[in-house]
Amino acid sequence: xxxxxLIRDTFREALARKIFWGLFALSTLMILFFLFLLRIDIxxxxxxxxxxxxxDEARTVDAARLIRRVYGAIATFLxxxxxxxxxxxSSGLVPSFLEPGRVELLLSKxxxxxxxxxxxxxxxxxxxxxxxxxxxxxxxxxxGAKTGIWAPNFLYSIATIIFxxxxxxxxxxxxxxxxxxxALAVMVTVALMMMSPIxxxxxxAEKLLSSQWSRDVWNGLYHVLPKAYDMGRxxxxxxxxxxxxxxxxxxxxxxxxxVLFALSFLIFLRRDY
Amino acid sequence: xxxxxxxxxxxxxxxxTEDLTKVFRNRWTGREIRAVDRVSLQIQRGTTFGLLGPNGxxxxxxxxxxxxxxxxxxxxxxxxxxxARLASSRKPVGYLPENHRFPTYFTGAGMLDFYGAxxxxxxxxxxxxxxxxxxxxxxxxxxxxxIGKYSKGMLQxxxxxxxxxxKPALLVLDEPTDGVDPVGRLEIRExxxxxxxxxxxxxxxxxxxxxxETFCRxxxxxxxxxxxxxxxxxxxxxxxxxxVTAAGVxxxxxRQLRASAPERxxxxxxxxxxxxxxxxxxxxxLLRCHGCExxxxxxxxxxxxxxxxxxxxxxx
Numbered sequence: 254x255x256x257x258x259l260i261r262d263t264f265r266e267a268l269a270r271k272i273f274w275g276l277f278a279l280s281t282l283m284i285l286f287f288l289f290l291l292r293i294d295i296x297x298x299x300x301x302x303x304x305x306x307x308x309d310e311a312r313t314v315d316a317a318r319l320i321r322r323v324y325g326a327i328a329t330f331l332x333x334x335x336x337x338x339x340x341x342x343s344s345g346l347v348p349s350f351l352e353p354g355r356v357e358l359l360l361s362k363x364x365x366x367x368x369x370x371x372x373x374x375x376x377x378x379x380x381x382x383x384x385x386x387x388x389x390x391x392x393x394x395x396x397g398a399k400t401g402i403w404a405p406n407f408l409y410s411i412a413t414i415i416f417x418x419x420x421x422x423x424x425x426x427x428x429x430x431x432x433x434x435x436a437l438a439v440m441v442t443v444a445l446m447m448m449s450p451i452x453x454x455x456x457x458a459e460k461l462l463s464s465q466w467s468r469d470v471w472n473g474l475y476h477v478l479p480k481a482y483d484m485g486r487x488x489x490x491x492x493x494x495x496x497x498x499x500x501x502x503x504x505x506x507x508x509x510x511x512v513l514f515a516l517s518f519l520i521f522l523r524r525d526y
Numbered sequence: 527x528x529x530x531x532x533x534x535x536x537x538x539x540x541x542x543t544e545d546l547t548k549v550f551r552n553r554w555t556g557r558e559i560r561a562v563d564r565v566s567l568q569i570q571r572g573t574t575f576g577l578l579g580p581n582g583x584x585x586x587x588x589x590x591x592x593x594x595x596x597x598x599x600x601x602x603x604x605x606x607x608x609x610a611r612l613a614s615s616r617k618p619v620g621y622l623p624e625n626h627r628f629p630t631y632f633t634g635a636g637m638l639d640f641y642g643a644x645x646x647x648x649x650x651x652x653x654x655x656x657x658x659x660x661x662x663x664x665x666x667x668x669x670x671x672x673i674g675k676y677s678k679g680m681l682q683x684x685x686x687x688x689x690x691x692x693k694p695a696l697l698v699l700d701e702p703t704d705g706v707d708p709v710g711r712l713e714i715r716e717x718x719x720x721x722x723x724x725x726x727x728x729x730x731x732x733x734x735x736x737x738x739e740t741f742c743r744x745x746x747x748x749x750x751x752x753x754x755x756x757x758x759x760x761x762x763x764x765x766x767x768x769x770v771t772a773a774g775v776x777x778x779x780x781r782q783l784r785a786s787a788p789e790r791x792x793x794x795x796x797x798x799x800x801x802x803x804x805x806x807x808x809x810x811x812l813l814r815c816h817g818c819e820x821x822x823x824x825x826x827x828x829x830x831x832x833x834x835x836x837x838x839x840x841x842x
Contacts, residue, residue, distance in 0.1 A: 254643060255643065257643075262629075269631030357590060357593070357623045359644070361594075361619065361621040361698075364644055525597055
């Protein structure tokens with residue numbers, strides 16, 4: 254019951270601070286964008302024309318393949334867009350509950366610090382997950398209705414986006430608990446996201462870097478930090494109905510999230526308020 | 527009303543601390559500040575206890591250690607016999623923090639519901655209890671209004687309702703009447719009196735010495751993190767002495783009486799301060815023999831404020 258109350262409280266705060274509605278509005282905007290600006294006509298079952306902003310690019314392609322490609326491009330876009338929105342939206346929800354005058358009252362209740370942190374985390378995850386479900390499912394419905402081609406694999410991107418967000422949320426919590434700063438939490442999380450595609454080029458780095466030491470550092474960072482880029486590629490594989498080559502990024506990202514959440518918990522447990 | 531007191535019968539003391547100490551260390555300079563220094567207090571269950579002290583004496587740190595918001599550097603704290611660090615030990619505690627910052631997205635009823643849920647209350651019980659408390663604290667019409675619109679006094683009353691929500695056996699109130707108007711203060715005091723009659727232990731931290739003097743049975747004065755004085759309010763304020771006020775006292779008699787009692791003149795009357803009843807009676811006899819008029823003979827007491835100031839100055 255206490256956990257449910259904490260989750261509900263986070264949800265209520267997200268609603269009151271317009272975070273939920275902001276995400277909802279931006280998701281709706283995105284769905285409307287696909288509804289009105291992207292036009293896909295299927296001609297004679299096998300050819301298609303895709304028109305974006307009125308500029309036609311006529312090609313004769315297999316319609317289902319084309320739609321899958323469109324879905325893939327959109328999934329990549331949503332993956333990045335959705336993640337950035339979610340990170341920005343969530344950053345303030347940690348320092349807010351640690352405000353002096355509020356946290357003492359929470360701590361005076363018969364709940365453990367672990368429950369408080371976990372309740373906050375799950376509440377935050379729920380707020381974002383609902384919006385991501387709405388965004389991805391909404392875009393999928395629009396595309397499906399407009400093309401007549403339904404690609405259920407597109408919906409896998411819900412799982413990958415939520416999974417990666419769950420990992421990045423641990424970064425937000427870690428920075429939030431450690432420094433009680435929303436801005437810093439966003440900076441660090443976005444930096445990790447941006448570093449991911451660079452670090453993922455470890456084969457290129459192997460050739461470019463002169464010393465073994467620097468190659469080891471590069472590889473170490475790649476293996477330790479969350480793999481937003483690899484998870485993005487995995488999302489594409491799922492949308493294209495390809496087998497994901499390696500599940501390593503999932504496990505290593507999950508391990509990173511677990512370790513960081515455990516560290517956040519330890520800091521929160523030991524801190525004086 | 528069941529305050530759950532029977533569930534916590536492991537100790538006669540609502541609060542017990544043993545050499546409770548908190549040292550804040552500056553990570554860079556290594557400088558130490560002893561905010562609370564080996565404080566040992568035993569607060570009987572069912573009493574009303576006031577914690578006093580100048581700013582920075584360590585009162586709030588002491589309370590935060592009791593409620594596990596701050597970790598002690600050494601020593602121990604127990605609530606109804608249970609280790610204060612355990613979440614379960616905080617079940618019988620209601621707390622109103624100083625400078626609270628209740629989330630403004632709550633309505634009054636919503637806030638009570640949330641904190642009630644954290645205290646382990648069921649939904650139906652929370653609904654019933656929040657309605658009852660909002661009415662009791664004069665916020666009945668405000669239950670559905672966002673608390674961002676509440677005045678300071680209303681927030682204090684709502685904070686008190688929050689602390690009382692789960693019928694705690696121990697109420698820890700940090701400046702409960704801060705920002706409340708005199709009528710509101712009286713109402714709050716009445717509520718607290720009612721709780722006291724029901725056997726709830728009330729631990730009060732207030733700067734308003736008159737409030738503590740009228741409400742609390744026991745007090746402790748903290749200074750520089752240490753207990754400077756502790757005892758029953760009645761004992762601390764009862765300075766053993768008698769004051770004799772008379773008119774028309776001849777100079778020779780005044781000189782004679784001044785030898786055993788300090789004198790002061792006020793509104794044409796001479797007041798003598800005696801330390802014992804016998805001395806005061808002897809002085810009355812002498813004054814009557816000299817044809818002086820006795821205006822009054824009364825035992826003297828100190829106010830808690832006087833006790834407080836004396837204690838702080840002595841320890842400075």
